[in-house]
Amino acid sequence: MIRYIIIDDEHIAHGIIKRYCDLLPNMKLMKNCYDALEAFEYLSKNEVELIFLDLNMPKLKGFDFLRTLPHPPKVIVTTAYSEFALEGYELNIIDYLLKPFSFERFLKAMNKTIGTSPKEKNFVTATNTTNSTSKSVFLRQNKKYIQISVDDIQYIEAAGNYAKVITIAETITIREKISEILVLLSDDDFLQVHKSFAVARKHIKSIEGNRISIGDAIVPIGKMYKIKVMELLK
Structure with a gap:
C-alpha cells in the first residue's frame, strides 16, 4: 500500500490527483494539506511513502518546506x-509534473516512483509479504x-x-520502445541482449552460442551485445 498526502493550496488540484490515484490499486490518501505548515505538522506524527507537492503556496514555499524534512519520502x-x-x-524529487497534466503523464511519474532502486525504501503492495522487496509497474495495453x-x-x-x-503468465503489448521500458527497470536485473530483445537475468535457463533459453522461448544475442552477455559467464 502506498500512503500519500497532497500538499496544494488549490482544491481543484486535490480533486484531480485523488481521481488519478483512485484509478490505481494500492493507493491510500492519508491527508489533504492546503499549506506546507499543515503538512509539516502531520508528517511530524505520521509516515507516508509519497508526497504530491505544489510549489507556489502561502506561508512556506514547496521546496523550502522540502528542505525542512530530515528524511523526506518520495516526492512528485x-x-x-517550469x-x-x-x-x-x-x-532528488521523483518527477516534475507541469499543470495541467494528463493521466498518462501522471502514470509515468507513478511508474518512476514504484520502480525506484531497491536500495532505497520500497513500496509494499497488498499482494506482497511484509518482508518483500518486489516491485511492480503499470503498463498500458489499449x-x-x-x-x-x-x-x-x-x-x-x-x-x-x-x-x-x-x-x-501473459504477454502484454504496449506502445513503447524497449529503451523506455528499461528506464523503469533495474540494470542489475535486466539486460538488453539484442536491438529487439531485453531479458531478465533471473529467468535465463541457459546460454548457448548466440542464443539464450528463457521460459519457453529462444532469444537471439546480437553482435553488439555479445560482450555484455559474456560478462554474465565470468
Missing part, C-alpha cells in the same frame, strides 16, 4: 511553473492499465512501434 512535484525543475531534481510484478517479467521484445512484455 505538481506545479504550473522554471524550478532543475532545483527540484537537485532535491485503454486498460495493467499492474505487473517486475519479478514476473521474463523478457521484452520489440515489435515495430510496440513492445511485447512477456511475463510468466
